[in-house]
């Protein structure tokens with residue numbers, strides 16, 4: 531698969547990851563990897579932050595939507 535963002539710019543770069551939201555291929559330059567905190571716990575305990583992080587892969591477009 532090729533990087534979608536690069537393809538739009540007329541370049542051909544092999545994709546190294548895929549956006550989990552829209553599924554477009556992304557090269558190292560365009561991939562956005564963000565670690566999301568997982569909150570665990572529930573009634574009767576208040577939510578506490580766990581040390582686990584959930585990595586997610588986003589493209590620049592989806593990242594912009596999620597971080598408005």
Ligand SMILES: [Zn+2]
Nearest residue numbers: 533536557560
């Ligand atoms: Zn690219």
Ligand SMILES: [Zn+2]
Nearest residue numbers: 549552589592
């Ligand atoms: Zn996307």
